[in-house]
Amino acid sequence: MSAPLEGLFVLDLTRVLAGPYCTMILSDLGATVVKVERPEGGDDSRSYTPFQNGVSAYFMSINRGKRSITLNLKDPKAKDLLLPLIRKADILVENFKPGVMERFGLGYDEVSRINPKIIYASGSGYGHWGPYSQKPSYDIIIQGMSGMMSITGEDEDHPIKVGSSIADISTGMFMCIGILAALNRRSVSGKGEHVDLAMLDCMVALLENAVARYVTTGEIPKPIGNNHPSIAPFFTAETRDGKINIGVGNEVLWKRFCGVIGQKELTEDPRFLTNKDRVKHWDQLRPLLEDQIRIKSSKEWLGVFEQAGIPAGPIQNMAQVVQDPQIVARDMMVELIHPTAGNFTVPGSPLKFRNHPAKVEQPAPDLGQHTEEIYQQLCGCSLDEIQTLRAQGVI
């Protein structure tokens, strides 16, 4: 069975994270992704630690399934070499700073003149317009500016960034949504599209109810650790030997929870009668619950809560995650064989289709692994020409 995007051709001019995450999803979905890398060193992330047999684990993880060709986009010959690929491409993805693609002669206006049907997606820190458009950025800068750090952490004095580069990753996901929506429009109109994604915009879109809470109440939301602003108990509890998460989201669960922790009397305490009461008196309730939960081990409590149907779970580290039975059963850890690095585990695709499965099967390419094949077959270059271009440092 073919994957959902089989037959689509993606010209991938991205580096490091947001753009490559987008083209990773497109590749998992069956599109052919040709990654264009600079001849010297390629994608910056090829140099990111740690390495497995000299190959960057970071690079391998995000670039599985893609093909790699080399090209120095600053060379005057670059655009001509790319022309056949631009004509063939359904999708072009880039995450240069705004203005750089224009300097290469590869801005949307020029590219869409060559191929009016192309879907062209740009990702950058602040987007292609607006007063900050030319500012440099990194994931942490955007996490801070977007407000995400102001609601993450134990308290107001310790704003914390999300442990993964969520500003980059969410931008990659929204790039993918924009591309697929534009493809759908193209299937009706026959026309291409440019979609411009800013990491800052994408993070604002992930804030959930923080904006709503602020504009409604005028109160500035603060970090509240692992608690919930409007549900209690909903927290990380200390057990005899560790920590577990517990979510008691309604009155039925509350009564059951008090029963299994041997604190039935709490259900009649006027301070804790309804969820609203419990949120209000959480500072008084929490120590009473923790006194009980500290008595047994995490494993014992998780067994008790599972039996009682109370949502609870461990705080798993990466060693536990890679062998979690559900994660394994859902093919979320896939072992690939890289010709140089050897066996290497990557997260699978969360897109579980019944009829046209996503595919995580091929390892990341070596730098320029498909240069000859693609320049010969798709760009009409002879082997001689390829050798000359390589000697000149163009590819």
Added chain:
Amino acid sequence: MSAPLEGLFVLDLTRVLAGPYCTMILSDLGATVVKVERPEGGDDSRSYTPFQNGVSAYFMSINRGKRSITLNLKDPKAKDLLLPLIRKADILVENFKPGVMERFGLGYDEVSRINPKIIYASGSGYGHWGPYSQKPSYDIIIQGMSGMMSITGEDEDHPIKVGSSIADISTGMFMCIGILAALNRRSVSGKGEHVDLAMLDCMVALLENAVARYVTTGEIPKPIGNNHPSIAPFFTAETRDGKINIGVGNEVLWKRFCGVIGQKELTEDPRFLTNKDRVKHWDQLRPLLEDQIRIKSSKEWLGVFEQAGIPAGPIQNMAQVVQDPQIVARDMMVELIHPTAGNFTVPGSPLKFRNHPAKVEQPAPDLGQHTEEIYQQLCGCSLDEIQTLRAQGVI
């Protein structure tokens, strides 16, 4: 200019967050979304605090632009009433616990027999198969199980959850990617699809390089606060009056950074010569930098760093975010007028298309606001029938 998904019809059987976030994106993209809510109280999130003139801010934020009809899915008449909408729908989205849609007679197998072209998306905590499939879950439980909490926070003893409900939100985004990819396949094959999304799978897909680092080195990644595992300086610094984020990602920036903070001699200190050295000796470097940065205010430093082209930014709270010039310029704060709640600001769509803009224009519906219109026009019910069904508690 029409939006990218204009003309598509979405039957929305979702509640609270992951599913509604998905259908919000589809609605922003121009699809017609008909939200089916239970007659008594509707979507649970209609009762979530805070309220503006009695309308939940949470609900209004995530459900802008949708239409609402009421229906008791447990009633034996429900399926027949839905039939015309199922036949008409391009997309059905649901986020019930696995098995519930089947009990309603609305599982994928039955629905696809009625409409073989339908794209049917399911979202749940653990997905429709695997050993945990029937377990209850909440966002915090999934954040803990997925490993995300094990890499977020100041240190190993204080794992922290992401401040927004990122497990729900990322699942909504992946649901949207799955739906759009399947639509693309349908435009070729004419056939529908079922895509099954698990919050746990989606969070594993967001871990970025944590899996890669663990499988390569065998070392378990830990929370490292606002630092970067392989770049330094890349941190939150204390200024005279607050905190700012600074990212010094390469050697050119490092030299410039030392210059502007008046510490040129650091560039010649053998402990800090290369990025690798700085990561290794970060505990020694950090206090030296902080001594300097503590001298000026956040505003002064951000001006200095901007001038020098060094990536830096404030940690903005929600009051600052809603009036940030870039966020405002990019239409990321949109004021809607709700008939009951009045003026209400919601985050805009980060999908900035050049030709077919996404649209955030209409407020969230009142419960059942479109019941009569849709049952009459699309389901062929008379006003008499609608009154009878309402009296019977079916709608």
